[in-house]
């Protein structure tokens with residue numbers, strides 16, 4: 001199975017990192033290499049531009065691909081979304097100069113919108129019933145309204161810094177995006193693809209969980225159970241020849257702070273909290 005992975009830009013590192021955490025570290029990639037092996041002989045990685053990945057997967061050059069939803073929607077390639085990988089979160093927004101005359105999308109009738117996403121922008125304008133031109137640019141989109149190239153733009157925003165720096169205000173949200181694992185519809189059920197889905201899901205499921213281990217007096221187990229939040233009950237192990245048991249439990253990261261305190265007050269000691277690499281439910 002070939003996995004298409006962004007070759008550069010902000011999506012490269014988190015993608016490679018996720019593969020590694022999923023148990024598929026990439027073996028030996030010389031810079032600028034197009035292909036790489038992983039520890040699994042059945043899984044190879046194809047490095048491509050984030051914008052090209054939908055085509056690579058659509059054409060079958062790769063069975064699955066990791067890229068932004070914005071890129072997939074823009075490409076028009078029919079792909080199945082398998083897992084939201086949670087990074088690269090951003091919004092595509094319609095934005096215009098703050099002190100210009102554009103207060104709503106309707107004010108764009110007869111005007112021009114510059115964007116790196118012409119297909120999405122065209123569809124948005126059609127959906128809104130706005131008759132405006134779309135000009136495609138390949139970067140520095142935020143500049144175009146200030147040089148009379150366009151009245152507004154459709155561009156990516158996440159923190160909002162770039163829009164603010166260019167004195168542009170958001171008029172409407174066009175699309176929200178994050179990085180996801182995509183497959184061709186006819187490859188989505190492949191055993192190897194599903195194995196990758198499970199691996200990614202297990203990494204994501206573990207991210208906000210902690211493994212808590214402690215010693216507890218056997219006689220206070222019921223109290224211990226009561227202060228442990230969430231679903232899964234604890235695993236209890238006898239410590240030979242003692243009235244103490246070892247208790248292990250998975251806890252939501254956000255509950256750890258409170259839970260540790262509660263556990264101490266019902267007699268737990270030697271409490272250890274560790275990260276979890278993967279969690280398969």
Ligand SMILES: Nc1ncnc2c1ncn2[C@@H]1O[C@H](COP(=O)(O)OP(=O)(O)OP(=O)(O)O)[C@@H](O)[C@H]1O
Nearest residue numbers: 009010011050068069070071088089090156158177
């Ligand atoms: N500021 C951002 N915050 C979060 N995600 C973003 C942001 N900018 C882009 N993305 C996501 O990353 C994808 C690729 O953007 P990135 O800038 O890494 O690559 P690129 O622009 O194709 O690279 P390059 O411009 O170097 O060729 C976008 O399609 C989007 O899904």
Ligand SMILES: O=P(O)(O)OC[C@H]1O[C@H](OP(=O)(O)OP(=O)(O)O)[C@H](O)[C@@H]1O
Nearest residue numbers: 139140155156157158159160161162163
């Ligand atoms: O809301 P913000 O946090 O400011 O992020 C938005 C900016 O991030 C992206 O650019 P990028 O940094 O990828 O540069 P690029 O134009 O070279 O791709 C995007 O094209 C916006 O310009």
Ligand SMILES: [Mg+2]
Nearest residue numbers: 009010139156
């Ligand atoms: Mg970019």
